[in-house]
Structure formats: C-alpha cells, structure tokens
Amino acid sequence: MAAQAMVTEKPVVVDDVTSADLIMPQTRKIAAANGFHGAVVVPLFDCDRFVGILALFDDDIRIFTEDETSILVDMVARLRWH
Secondary structure, eight states, X not given: OHHHHHHHTSOEEESOTTTOTTSOHHHHHHHHHTTOOOEEEEEEEETTEEEEEEXXXXXXXXXXXXXXXXXXXXXXXXXXXX
16 A cells, blocks of 8 residues: 555545455554554655555454545645755
C-alpha cells in the first residue's frame, strides 16, 4: 500500500488487509494476528520528495469514506515541510 501511495501520490484504501491481493502474504498474516482489517495509507511529501506515509487501520472490515480520506489528506498536507 505504501509503495502504491508513493507512486500514485494518492491515498490507498483497502477494505480488508487480511485478504487484499495488494498486500503481501506475510503482511496479511501479521495484520490478521493483530486484528487489522480496513486500512488507508496517505503519502507524505516534502515538496516533490516522498518522505513517508500516514497509515491507519480499523479492526473492522470497511472502506474509509471519501470524507474521511479527504480529512487525512488535508491533515498530511499540513505536515509537509516547506
């Protein structure tokens, strides 16, 4: 998810990280062991340089809404170093 967010420069939302093809099998096992399901990853950039991600997980299978994702994108934009 982090790599996709970095490449696309957009948030990535997955309803269940324990079964999503996007997630590596080992990571799916770790997510299941920790009760993670729904997830959103938002890329963090310093100008045009990727510097990290904000990742949030939910213990329920769910899709983060556009409103929730938009709030996270706005929050991350304020964390940028200029």
